[in-house]
Amino acid sequence: xxxxxxxxxxxxxxxxxxxxxxxxxxxxxxxxxxxxxxxxxxxxxxxxxxxxxxxxxxxxxxxxxxxxxxxxxxxxxxxxxxxxxxxxxxxxxxxxxxxxxxxxxxxxxxxxxxxxxxxxxxxxxxxxxxxxxxxxxxxxxxxxxxxxxxxxxxxxxxxxxxxxxxxxxxxxxxxxxxxxxxxxxxxxxxxxxxxxxxxxxxxxxxxxxxxxxxxxxxxxxxxxxxxxxxxxxxxxxxxxxxxxxxxxxxxxxxxxxxxxxxxxxxxxxxxxxxxxxxxxxxxxxxxxxxxxxxxxxxxxxxxxxxxxxxxxxxxxxxxxxxxxxxxxxxxxxxxxxxxxxxxxxxxxxxxxxxxxxxxxxxxxxxxxxxxxxxxxxxxxxxxxxxxxxxxxxxxxxxxxxxxxxxxxxxxxxxxxxxxxxxxxxxxxxxxxxxxxxxxxxxxxxxxxxxxxxxxxxxxxxxxxxxxxxxxxxxxxxxxxxxxxxxxxxxxxxxxxxxxxxxxxxxxxxxxxxxxxxxxxxxxxxxxxxxxxxxxxxxxxxxxxxxxxxxxxxxxxxxxxxxxxxxxxxxxxxxxxxxxxxxxxxxxxxxxxxxxxxxxxxxxxxxxxxxxxxxxxxxxxxxxxxxxxxxxxxxxxxxxxxxxxxxxxxxxxxxxxxxxxxxxxxxxxx
Amino acid sequence: xxxxxxxxxxxxxxxxxxxxxxxxxxxxxxxxxxxxxxxxxxxxxxxxxxxxxxxxxxxxxxxxxxxxxxxxxxxxxxxxxxxxxx
Numbered sequence: 001x002x003x004x005x006x007x008x009x010x011x012x013x014x015x016x017x018x019x020x021x022x023x024x025x026x027x028x029x030x031x032x033x034x035x036x037x038x039x040x041x042x043x044x045x046x047x048x049x050x051x052x053x054x055x056x057x058x059x060x061x062x063x064x065x066x067x068x069x070x071x072x073x074x075x076x077x078x079x080x081x082x083x084x085x086x087x088x089x090x091x092x093x094x095x096x097x098x099x100x101x102x103x104x105x106x107x108x109x110x111x112x113x114x115x116x117x118x119x120x121x122x123x124x125x126x127x128x129x130x131x132x133x134x135x136x137x138x139x140x141x142x143x144x145x146x147x148x149x150x151x152x153x154x155x156x157x158x159x160x161x162x163x164x165x166x167x168x169x170x171x172x173x174x175x176x177x178x179x180x181x182x183x184x185x186x187x188x189x190x191x192x193x194x195x196x197x198x199x200x201x202x203x204x205x206x207x208x209x210x211x212x213x214x215x216x217x218x219x220x221x222x223x224x225x226x227x228x229x230x231x232x233x234x235x236x237x238x239x240x241x242x243x244x245x246x247x248x249x250x251x252x253x254x255x256x257x258x259x260x261x262x263x264x265x266x267x268x269x270x271x272x273x274x275x276x277x278x279x280x281x282x283x284x285x286x287x288x289x290x291x292x293x294x295x296x297x298x299x300x301x302x303x304x305x306x307x308x309x310x311x312x313x314x315x316x317x318x319x320x321x322x323x324x325x326x327x328x329x330x331x332x333x334x335x336x337x338x339x340x341x342x343x344x345x346x347x348x349x350x351x352x353x354x355x356x357x358x359x360x361x362x363x364x365x366x367x368x369x370x371x372x373x374x375x376x377x378x379x380x381x382x383x384x385x386x387x388x389x390x391x392x393x394x395x396x397x398x399x400x401x402x403x404x405x406x407x408x409x410x411x412x413x414x415x416x417x418x419x420x421x422x423x424x425x426x427x428x429x430x431x432x433x434x435x436x437x438x439x440x441x442x443x444x445x446x447x448x449x450x451x452x453x454x455x456x457x458x459x460x461x462x463x464x465x466x467x468x469x470x471x472x473x474x475x476x477x478x479x480x481x482x483x484x485x486x487x488x489x490x491x492x493x494x495x496x497x498x499x500x501x502x503x504x505x506x507x508x509x510x511x512x513x514x515x516x517x518x519x520x521x522x523x524x525x526x527x528x529x530x531x532x533x534x535x536x537x538x539x540x541x542x543x544x545x546x547x548x549x550x551x552x553x554x555x556x557x558x559x560x561x562x563x564x565x566x567x568x569x570x571x572x573x574x575x576x577x578x579x580x581x582x583x584x585x586x587x588x589x590x591x592x593x594x595x596x597x598x599x600x601x602x603x604x605x606x607x608x609x610x611x612x613x614x615x616x617x618x619x620x621x622x623x624x625x626x627x628x629x630x631x632x633x634x635x636x637x638x639x640x641x642x643x644x645x646x647x648x649x650x651x652x653x654x655x656x657x658x659x660x661x662x663x664x665x666x667x668x669x
Numbered sequence: 670x671x672x673x674x675x676x677x678x679x680x681x682x683x684x685x686x687x688x689x690x691x692x693x694x695x696x697x698x699x700x701x702x703x704x705x706x707x708x709x710x711x712x713x714x715x716x717x718x719x720x721x722x723x724x725x726x727x728x729x730x731x732x733x734x735x736x737x738x739x740x741x742x743x744x745x746x747x748x749x750x751x752x753x754x755x
Contacts, residue, residue: 269715270714270715270722271714271715271722271725271726274722274726275725275726275729278726278729278730278734282731282734467733467734467737468731468733469731473733505737509737509738512723512726512727512738513738515715515719515720515722515723515726516719516720516723517719518719518720519719520715520716520719
């Protein structure tokens with residue numbers, strides 16, 4: 001018996017994987033070296049060889065493309081805090097189709113190399129800098145990896161402080177994405193340009209949940225989503241501040257908390273920490289209820305009125321998660337017990353393939369994961385001797401597993417058919433997976449492992465019992481959707497605000513119970529081993545989902561450190577088996593639904609909605625370029641203030657104009 | 670010493686080494702500076718009297734939350750009708 005379809009593994013009577021065929025891990029390098037697909041690198045440079053081949057083929061290709069109305073679309077940057085992300089697509093405007101998509105991480109991060117040879121404790125603070133939006137997840141997951149390696153087990157209040165701080169950080173992260181990053185794609189400012197008829201219809205369509213969120217029509221919601229001036233945009237700004245304060249109360253500061261350590265936290269918690277935490281949480285009970293109903297009304301309208309919207313960003317239902325938010329009664333930092341403490345988490349780990357729950361074992365999530373670099377600017381490392389044949393539970397490890405991976409950068413020219421990214425291609429059982437709040441919901445709902453008075457999985461969905469605050473106690477019902485697309489990623493995220501608030505509330509109640517018992521320790525002392533080889537793995541989740549850090553310590557220093565982020569999964573390039581990464585696949589499945597007449601007024605909003613639904617961490621702006629090779633036309637299709645620019649007006653100037661205009665209007669009032 | 674607080678000195682090549690005074694340096698945690706300046710009053714009150722802290726926090730909560738904190742199962746006393754989603 002085995003749920004592995006592609007790895008050479010079967011399961012024994014205890015459900016542990018065992019190797020069927022050692023040669024089954026072998027991967028044949030993909031065959032593809034067409035020079036005509038080579039494009040300039042980020043600096044616009046081509047190698048001489050590529051330039052020559054490019055010149056021979058260019059006129060013929062462009063001529064053919066024009067006949068078929070094919071255009072290259074380069075979205076660059078689709079910025080991430082951890083490095084720039086760009087996206088290239090080939091679109092057929094006549095047939096309203098995306099023909100190709102390529103996801104490209106344009107910067108090398110290199111944390112793995114920075115950490116090599118250092119004191120293991122440095123990993124927490126250094127790896128934290130991998131992301132400024134998810135500025136606590138990396139330090140926490142790093143502390144998990146060290147806890148396993150040392151080993152050390154945190155006290156219960158230390159576990160809850162981490163849980164509460166992280167759930168607070170997610171309240172910030174998800175509010176940010178819903179209203180500041182993705183929300184503007186559904187705003188009046190955007191729709192009046194890309195789908196004006198749809199906006200007109202929305203203004204005449206009543207919002208079914210008006211009595212719960214206060215917006216009379218769907219068009220009013222779109223108005224409120226307008227960047228910089230919309231009510232929902234501005235409210236979310238306030239909420240992101242409140243949520244970061246919640247995270248800071250538990251973790252000392254945010255981002256990059258300096259109180260995270262193996263064995264818990266070093267935060268000095270006081271009664272005011274808890275009081276201030278609750279006062280902000282109370283507001284989030286109300287806010288999370290409103291947010292769920294706002295997005296329900298908005299997304300249901302799009303799905304009902306915009307033909308084909310259900311295919312925007314659509315992918316097979318393949319999801320993976322490491323789970324998050326530990327139960328201190330179960331968590332002991334031991335890999336051997338990871339399946340038990342994983343299932344006890346407030347968000348269940350696991351894998352869903354084609355909509356079916358495959359496993360909830362954290363060790364299976366780990367053992368089945370590999371990273372490939374065929375299309376990436378790295379050297380393959382598998383020619384040498386494999387460092388670890390087995391996991392700590394004796395299960396086989398692939399040479400492509402993170403404990404065996406080595407990071408050796410190899411920069412070279414970019415080719416869509418060869419190497420084109422600094423990202424890698426993670427796969428579970430050699431299948432592309434996506435992850436995020438939606439996978440947390442999906443896995444927790446299907447697994448029915450969570451036993452919590454406020455978060456109730458039902459097999460086909462979740463009941464989220466949100467307490468009374470300014471509004472009455474209410475149960476939000478999130479149902480597993482029939483398909484996985486941009487709309488359902490965003491809907492799950494909207495409901496996930498309530499989920500995170502309930503994790504905070506659970507932690508708050510559990511923490512008070514510990515105080516009542518006099519259990520105030522938040523940290524367990526530890527020692528760094530000075531001799532021998534130790535390894536550890538941190539399994540946690542970022543706002544965007546799956547997150548692992550794998551560490552190997554040798555004689556007291558880091559010998560290997562590997563970070564695998566959710567964006568690495570989703571922004572991955574094609575793999576050696578010819579499968580595109582999730583962004584790439586979602587873009588290819590996306591129909592072009594905007595109103596356009598030619599390339600000049602084509603914005604690419606549907607592609608952007610598809611990619612942005614994954615939350616690719618865009619702090620400010622996305623510019624979309626349409627180009628025919630050398631001539632690049634830049635159009636603003638931005639997610640925030642830049643969409644207010646007129647012509648070449650800088651964003652700062654546009655923002656200043658808006659503020660001045662608002663000041664004048666206020667004065668007139 | 671070159672530094673006011675750190676027990677470090679430098680040799681003629683500019684390389685740092687531990688000063689003789691290192692053994693006399695007050696280590697972090699040996700003295701409660703926060704208490705000296707009066708700002709440590711609120712901090713650490715959990716350790717001093719966790720039960721009193723518990724009572725203070727609970728008293729500051731709205732009634733519904735107090736019930737959850739004090740309840741046997743920590744859950745809502747009654748489940749409301751489902752009103753969202755689906």
